[in-house]
Every structure is written in C-alpha cells, then in structure tokens.
Amino acid sequence: TLPCDARVRRAAMAPRRPAKRLVTALCRAFSGRGCQLAPKRGAERRDAAPSRVSRFCPPRKSRHDWIGPPDKYSNLRPIHFYIPENESPLEQKLRELRQETQEWNQQFWADQNLTFHKEKEEFVRSRLKAKGLDLRTASGQKATLNAEEMAEFYKEFLSKNFQKHMYYNRDWYKRNFAITFFMGKVALERIWNKLRPKQKKTSS
Amino acid sequence: MAASPHTLSSRLLTGWGGGCIWYLERRVTRESPRRFLHLLRNVNQQWVTFQHFNFLRHMYVTQLNRSLKQQIKPKPEPAESPFLEKTSLDEAKAEICEMRPLVPPSLSLSRKPSEKALIEPEPTSVIEGSIDLGKETKEEKQWKEMKLRVDDLPGILARLSKIKLTGDSSPPEPPEKPLDENKVKNTALVVSTTSAGFALAPAPFDWSCFLLTFVGTGLASCAANSINQFFEVPFDSNMNRTKNRPLVRGQISPLLAVSFATCCAVPGVALLTWGVNPLTGALGLFNIFLYTCCYTPLKRVSIANTWVGAVVGAIPPVMGWTAATGSLDAGACLLGGILYSWQFPHFNALSWGLREDYSRGGYCMMSVTHPALCRRVALRHCLALLAMCVAAPALDVTTWTFPVIALPINLYISYLGFRFYRDADRKSSRKLFFCSLWHLPLLLLLMLTCKRRAGEEGTGAPQS
Numbered sequence: 157t158l159p160c161d162a163r164v165r166r167a168a169m170a171p172r173r174p175a176k177r178l179v180t181a182l183c184r185a186f187s188g189r190g191c192q193l194a195p196k197r198g199a200e201r202r203d204a205a206p207s208r209v210s211r212f213c214p215p216r217k218s219r220h221d222w223i224g225p226p227d228k229y230s231n232l233r234p235i236h237f238y239i240p241e242n243e244s245p246l247e248q249k250l251r252e253l254r255q256e257t258q259e260w261n262q263q264f265w266a267d268q269n270l271t272f273h274k275e276k277e278e279f280v281r282s283r284l285k286a287k288g289l290d291l292r293t294a295s296g297q298k299a300t301l302n303a304e305e306m307a308e309f310y311k312e313f314l315s316k317n318f319q320k321h322m323y324y325n326r327d328w329y330k331r332n333f334a335i336t337f338f339m340g341k342v343a344l345e346r347i348w349n350k351l352r353p354k355q356k357k358t359s360s
Numbered sequence: 361m362a363a364s365p366h367t368l369s370s371r372l373l374t375g376w377g378g379g380c381i382w383y384l385e386r387r388v389t390r391e392s393p394r395r396f397l398h399l400l401r402n403v404n405q406q407w408v409t410f411q412h413f414n415f416l417r418h419m420y421v422t423q424l425n426r427s428l429k430q431q432i433k434p435k436p437e438p439a440e441s442p443f444l445e446k447t448s449l450d451e452a453k454a455e456i457c458e459m460r461p462l463v464p465p466s467l468s469l470s471r472k473p474s475e476k477a478l479i480e481p482e483p484t485s486v487i488e489g490s491i492d493l494g495k496e497t498k499e500e501k502q503w504k505e506m507k508l509r510v511d512d513l514p515g516i517l518a519r520l521s522k523i524k525l526t527g528d529s530s531p532p533e534p535p536e537k538p539l540d541e542n543k544v545k546n547t548a549l550v551v552s553t554t555s556a557g558f559a560l561a562p563a564p565f566d567w568s569c570f571l572l573t574f575v576g577t578g579l580a581s582c583a584a585n586s587i588n589q590f591f592e593v594p595f596d597s598n599m600n601r602t603k604n605r606p607l608v609r610g611q612i613s614p615l616l617a618v619s620f621a622t623c624c625a626v627p628g629v630a631l632l633t634w635g636v637n638p639l640t641g642a643l644g645l646f647n648i649f650l651y652t653c654c655y656t657p658l659k660r661v662s663i664a665n666t667w668v669g670a671v672v673g674a675i676p677p678v679m680g681w682t683a684a685t686g687s688l689d690a691g692a693c694l695l696g697g698i699l700y701s702w703q704f705p706h707f708n709a710l711s712w713g714l715r716e717d718y719s720r721g722g723y724c725m726m727s728v729t730h731p732a733l734c735r736r737v738a739l740r741h742c743l744a745l746l747a748m749c750v751a752a753p754a755l756d757v758t759t760w761t762f763p764v765i766a767l768p769i770n771l772y773i774s775y776l777g778f779r780f781y782r783d784a785d786r787k788s789s790r791k792l793f794f795c796s797l798w799h800l801p802l803l804l805l806l807m808l809t810c811k812r813r814a815g816e817e818g819t820g821a822p823q824s
Contacts, residue, residue, distance in 0.1 A: 212500050223610035225502035231598045261594050272720045310719035310728050321722035325660050339615035
C-alpha cells in the first residue's frame with residue numbers, strides 16, 4: 157500500500173472534522189516543494205469576519221509547527237500544526253485545543269478590529285458632516301479629525317466593548333493556562349517515553 | 361490543427377500527450393469559464409493543485425513561448441473549498457492513488473484524459489496568473505518553522521525579559537517614531553534603580569551584597585516580564601510597539617516562557633532571601649506578584665492599573681536600600697516615593713499617544729477614559745517630585761545641595777507637565793515623555809553625588 161493510504165486512513169479515524177483532517181493528510185501526501193491545500197479554518201466558514209485562506213503547506217521533511225505572517229484582520233500569526241505519525245491522545249488533545257483557540261482568537265480579533273475601523277470611519281464621517289467639511293481635503297487626501305476629537309470616539313468605543321473584553325479576557329486566561337498545562341503534560345509524557353525503553357533495556 | 365495560440369501547447373508536448381491537451385484546449389475555449397481556478401505554480405513549486413485536478417476537465421492554463429496567457433482568474437471562489445472538503449473519503453483516496461505516480465516532476469499525464477488530465481509545466485516555464493499569486497508566494501515565504509535554535513535562545517530570552525534599554529527591533533513607523541514602552545519597563549532600568557537605592561543607603565558599600573542584590577533583582581525582573589508577555593500574547597500582537605515580541609512571533613512556546621520565568625524567579629528570590637536578607641526577598645516576591653497578578657490583568661479592567669504599576673516601579677530602589685541596611689526606614693520610603701511619582705508623568709505622557717491602540721485593544725487607561733485626570737495626575741506628580749527632592753536632605757538622605765542643584769531639572773519637568781496639562785496634545789506629551797527619560801537617571805546621579813556621608817551633621821534623623 158502506498159504510504160499516503162496510511163495517512164488517509166489515520167485521518168479517517170479522527171473523531172472530529174474528518175474532512176478537514178483529510179485535507180491536512182492530503183496536503184502532507186502531496187507536499188514536496190509546496191502545495192496549495194490548506195485546512196480551511198472553521199472561523200471562516202462560520203463567521204462574517206473574513207480572513208484570508210492560507211495556502212501554506214509546510215515541506216514534507218519538516219517535523220515542526222510553522223508560524224505565518226500576521227493576519228491582515230486579526231494581526232495574529234496563524235500556526236500550522238504538525239501532526240506526528242505517532243501522535244498520542246494527549247498530544248492530539250493539545251493540538252486540537254491550540255487549533256480551536258487559534259480560530260477563536262482569530263474570530264474575536266478580526267471582528268474587533270474590523271468593527272473598530274468601521275465605527276471609526278462612521279464617526280469621522282459624521283463629525284466631518286456636522287462640521288460641514290468634505291470627506292476629502294483640497295489635496296485629495298482623506299480628511300481626518302485631530303487627536304482630541306478622536307479621543308471621544310476612543311473613549312466611547314472602549315466603554316462600549318468593556319463587557320465583551322471582560323468575557324474575552326477570562327476565556328483567554330483560561331485557555332492560555334490550559335494550553336500551557338497540556339504542553340507541560342505532553343513534555344513530561346515525551347520524556348517518560350524516552351526514558352522507558354532505556355529502563356526496559358537495563359532491566360532485561 | 362488550427363494555427364491558433366492555444367495549440368502552441370500542443371507543440372510543446374508531442375504525440376499522444378499533445379493530442380489530449382489539444383482536445384482539452386478546444387473544449388475550454390468553447391466553454392465559458394464559469395469557475396475559477398488556481399494557477400499552476402512557477403519553477404520552484406511545480407505542483408498542480410488538487411483543486412485543479414478536479415477542475416481541469418473544464419479549464420487549464422497554457423503557456424506560450426513568449427507571453428503569458430491569462431485565461432483564468434487565479435483566486436478560487438469560496439465555493440470550491442467546501443466542495444473539496446465534502447469530497448468523500450473513498451473518492452479522494454482513489455484520486456490520491458491516481459496522483460501518486462505523477463509525483464516525479466516530469467511531464468506526464470493520467471490515463472483518462474477526459475476526466476483527470478494533468479499538466480506538469482516544463483522546468484523553464486513560468487506560469488503565473490496574477491499579482492495575487494505573487495503575493496501568496498511572498499506570504500508563503502514568510503512562514504517560519506517553529507523550531508527552537510539553541511543559538512537564538514539567549515537573544516530570545518533577553519527580549520522576553522525585556523533586558524535591553526532600547527527594547528525590541530520594531531519596524532520603522534511612519535511618520536513619528538513610536539514611544540517604546542520597553543525603554544522603561546525593563547530589567548536594565550529595574551536593576552539600575554535598585555543599585556541606586558543600594559548606593560544611597562547609609563551603610564558601607566559591600567560589594568558581595570551588592571552583586572547578590574543586583575543578580576537577584578535582575579532575575580526577579582526577568583521572571584516578571586516573561587510572565588507579563590506570556591499573559592499578553594494576543595494583545596501584544598495587536599499593538600505596534602509590542603508585535604515583535606518572542607511569544608507573538610512564535611519563537612518560543614508559552615511553556616518555555618513559563619519555565620524560564622520559574623527558573624528565574626526561584627533562584628532570584630532565593631538569592632535575595634538567603635543571600636541578602638529576608639526583607640529584600642519578600643519585597644522581590646511581592647513585586648513579582650504585584651506586576652504579574654495585579655498590574656497585568658488590571659490593565660484590562662480598570663484605570664487603577666497605573667497606580668499599581670507605579671508601586672511596582674517604586675519597589676526596586678526600596679529593595680536596594682533594604683539590601684544595604686536591612687531595614688525599611690524613611691530614606692527607603694522617600695526613594696520609593698520619588699520613583700513612584702516619576703512613573704506618572706512618564707507613563708501618562710506615553711499613553712497619550714497610544715490612545716487608539718489602547719481603545720482597540722481593550723486596555724483601560726486614563727488617557728482614554730479620563731483624559732483630564734491623566735494630565736492632572738501627571739502635573740501633580742511632577743510637583744510632588746520637586747517637594748520630595750526638598751525632603752531628601754530633611755530625611756538625611758542627601759545634603760542640602762541636592763534640592764538646589766536638582767531644581768533646574770525639576771522645574772523643567774514641571775513646566776513640561778504644565779504644558780501637557782494645558783495643551784493636551786501629542787507634541788507636549790512627547791516632550792514630557794522624553795524629558796522623563798533623562799530626568800530620572802540624572803536625578804539619581806545628583807542624589808548620589810550629594811549623598812549624606814556618615815559622620816556629617818544633619819538636621820534630620822539621627823545617625824545610627
């Protein structure tokens with residue numbers, strides 16, 4: 157059988173989002189000098205908050221995660237997670253948690269930044285209109301308000317989103333701790349696995 | 361064959377292969393391209409996408425001898441990917457097996473030209489449909505492997521601990537240079553103020569004690585800064601000032617950051633507690649706690665964070681003093697008070713220019729929510745600095761020369777504070793901020809030169 161079959165089979169056995177895993181597996185099967193498949197992030201399917209689909213696929217030989225440039229909307233750097241051949245259940249749980257947190261973060265910040273820019277534009281437009289000024293200056297540049305006028309908007313925006321940030325902060329701290337905790341567990345598991353065969357050798 | 365540009369491709373590929381392609385070409389030119397296809401890659405990436413693989417029966421791109429033929433828009437519609445994901449497992453499996461033999465980068469075709477024709481470009485051909493494709497290639501090059509290199513580790517950890525005075529190497533910002541908060545909240549400044557506190561304390565200068573204090577405080581500061589960055593990854597990503605930090609860039613994992621912080625905090629506090637004295641150790645531990653568990657989360661909840669942050673900044677010189685004398689006396693409190701007051705003109709002026717980022721990122725800062733208070737507090741504390749400098753000789757920390765020679769710089773910063781209060785614009789805030797950067801080291805230096813020597817007559821507290 158072809159090695160790619162094994163990967164596809166493993167992908168098929170995954171409990172959640174089989175199609176997505178399949179895409180990842182296919183991606184690995186084809187990757188050599190670059191492949192254009194990329195697991196489409198759940199956030200893009202679910203939400204209005206747009207995000208460019210990353211077409212990145214890491215080289216086949218690589219056994220590490222890859223991190224990309226900051227996203228246009230959320231400013232967060234997407235991570236492409238490496239799935240090892242012998243991934244343990246704990247490692248899988250960690251990876252899924254990280255993937256899910258990444259999508260959740262992406263969704264929040266893309267939405268937040270877009271809302272901010274949209275509301276800022278509206279504010280500027282309404283203020284300029286109230287002042288009776290054009291949206292463009294004589295030189296053709298976009299007219300802006302000075303910092304003090306904008307300060308009113310910043311204050312309003314901050315207080316409007318305060319509750320939203322409270323919930324986000326709480327969830328972020330929980331997730332961050334969980335991820336770090338699992339990373340620790342995975343690290344310990346790996347160390348233990350490395351030591352165990354040696355122990356068996358010495359005992360036998 | 362008709363002598364049309366389309367058939368040039370068939371000239372590139374001879375025989376049966378060429379014939380198949382010609383057949384497809386004719387089909388393509390007849391059908392109106394409804395769906396969009398991602399183009400074949402250039403020389404370095406000679407793969408045909410899996411998406412193409414299914415759509416090639418509808419269209420493909422050919423390359424002419426001299427010119428690029430742009431028949432299809434490169435970016436696929438979103439409709440395509442769901443299609444891909446809904447593909448059944450078996451079908452995909454079959455297709456993979458079909459694709460496998462075509463791995464070697466040579467010109468080849470599948471056996472069923474009507475369904476799965478595959479075109480591999482010649483090595484010399486460059487097939488690039490649009491700017492979008494170019495952008496994506498560039499974007500792909502920006503992806504970095506998350507592999508920790510041991511050589512890079514010291515630099516990364518230095519940035520994590522905010523050791524340097526100049527902060528991270530941020531890209532140039534138009535039009536004004538951003539105010540780099542790292543210039544303040546960093547380990548170098550913390551150990552400097554601790555050293556100043558140690559030196560100003562009325563006790564003989566003990567080098568071993570000094571070094572232990574220096575190292576211990578440095579380690580504690582590294583730990584605190586690392587934890588701070590650990591908590592703030594998504595927020596740091598969204599602010600220009602902080603977007604090049606190691607955790608944001610994925611240069612190290614959160615686990616490593618926490619481990620590093622623990623490896624710094626434990627020996628740091630232990631060194632202070634057992635190497636110096638328990639009071640200094642307790643202050644060090646308290647400061648770490650205050651910075652990581654109070655100040656950092658509070659930044660997103662209430663403007664009170666600024667006051668907590670000022671206390672965090674005030675503790676290191678107090679630690680230096682207690683390390684030297686072993687007790688928390690008036691002089692220590694005065695020194696702490698000076699640093700505490702200094703934080704306000706410094707930070708408030710800095711935050712004035714960052715209001716947009718704070719608002720968007722959800723940070724509760726006075727400059728955003730209570731701008732008048734922000735300026736008032738800055739001015740108030742500039743004047744408090746002046747008052748405390750006068751109190752210094754009264755508490756036997758320095759001679760009376762000190763407030764006199766420090767008067768010019770104190771008056772200057774108060775003047776800038778007043779201008780900031782009155783004008784409330786970016787220019788005055790920047791002036792105040794930059795003044796605070798040189799004001800503090802100069803003030804501490806003057807204090808050191810005017811230090812009350814042991815045995816001198818004083819009007820304040822009796823000599824011990």
